[in-house]
Amino acid sequence: MTDHTKLRLDPIDADALEDLADAAGVAVPIEQAAVWDAYDAAIGERTPWGRLAAIDADDKVVAVIALTEYAGRGFTYVWAKHGPVWLTTPTADTEKALRDELRAFVASRSPHVVFVRLHAHHEADDLRPLLQTMTYDETVEVDLTPSEDDIMLAMGKTGxxxxxxxxxxxxxxxxxERGISRxxxxxxxxIYRETAGRDGFGIYPAEVYYSMLETLGDHARLFVARRTDEAGTDGPGAPGRAVSWVLSTFYDGVGQDYYGGSNLEGFETNAALRLKWYILMSLKAEGCVRYDMMGVGSAKAPGLMGVRQFKLQFAEETTPVDPSYDVPVKRMTYRALTWALAAKRLLKGSR
Known part of the structure; x- marks a missing residue:
């Protein structure tokens, strides 16, 4: 019987990662694929770090993982966004074995790295809540393999x-809208700035989103809802004005929301709902088999409660997904960062 608590990590290239996942019948998340490297490289303070295969005692590859190095404010970490990609169903012990090997591997190769960020199915003592940003453990996925009528019938009644x-x-x-100019x-x-102000979340500079369109090519898709009439929420509006948009990705048969927003007129005309249906049917026609709306609110992700009701219009229930965690490599440094951030938030809250 194979001991899955003993793993080794071997460096691999992007083609090998894709081949191993394909042989196992597992879709590769776009963030784990080679196409994502160009986007990371275009964004300041991100650098593709490397790819690894996790191999058990029988020389069987059980997981593959791609990591990107992020330079934070005074610290560095590596992030396996939507990774590891498990080629077999992992136990808690197998997940822990991979993390132990990964921690040692990163420490030896990049001693300046403070922690690794990755996803995990099983909770464990070595996992820490994210130092910054949020994670989620539920999403809404739409199966695009049935007919258009059946997909609509699978929606929630209200939606x-x-x-x-x-x-x-x-x-x-x-x-x-392909080839849109800056x-x-x-x-x-x-519109995104208006959405962020209304819903209370932070956004990046426009160049971050535009870089995704430039670097991901056909894997980044920009969909826009415009009004053709002359009536606007605040009075007459020019025909052709945008009221809602979504930047989606499409890779290895899977589509997913990434960014998007609606202005007040779009909100009042249900533009986001209409646009989402258009996206689903457009990508279905191109062979997309599953569309992931990328997170809804839950006890672990209260900050996403605002989008839960909207996204559940497309499904009767949510789909559980593995949340992301931090795995300290330099434990004392990570602990100091945790204390510093806690103190900063406390000070901010007291003002």
């Missing part, structure tokens, strides 16, 4: 009713 109503609205123009994207960024 299906609202979608049918908005499909009768002839004031929408829905398109995928000036054209500025209109969409203004």
């Amino acid at each position: 299906r009713k609202k979608l049918r109503r908005t499909l009768r609205d002839e004031g929408f123009s829905l398109t995928e 000036e054209g994207f500025a209109e969409l960024y203004d």
Whole structure:
């Protein structure tokens, strides 16, 4: 019987990662694929760190993982976004064995790295809540293999009713906008800024989102809902004005939300619902088999409660996913960072 608590890590290249996952019948998340390296490289303070295969005592590859080095404010960490990619179903012991080997591997190769960020199915003592940002353990996934009618029937009753109503609205123009200029994207960024202000979340500079379109090529898809009438929420509006948009990714048969927003007019006309349906049907026609809406609120992710109701219009229930955690490599440094951030938040809250 194979001892899955003894693993070794061997460096591999991007092609080997894809081949191993393909042989196991496992889809590769776009963030673990070679195409993502160009996006990371285009964003300041991110560098592709390397790829590894986790191999058990029988020389069987049980997982593959791609990591990116992030330079934070005074510290560095590596992140396996949507990784490891498990080729077999891991036990808690197997996950722990991989983390132990990874911690040692990173410490020997990059002694400046303070922690590793990755996903895990089983909770464990060596896992820490994220030092910064948020994670989630539930999402909404839409199976795109059935017929269009059956996909609609699988929606929540309220969502299906609202979608049918908005499909009768002839004031929408829905398109995928390829080759948009920076000036054209500025209109969409203004909508995103409005969305962030309304919903209370932070956003990056516009260049981060535009770089995704530039570097990911056909794997980054920009969908926009525009109004063709002249009536706007605050008075007359020019036909062709954007009211909602979504930047999706599409890789290895899987589509997913990444960024997007709606202005007040889009909110009042259910533009996001109409646009999401257009995205689902467009990607389905191109062979997409599953669409992931990338997280909803839960006890672990209360900050995402605002999008839970909207996303559950497309499904009767949520899908559990593995949340992300920090794994300290330099334990004392990580502990000091934790204390410093806690003190900073306490000071901010007292003002």
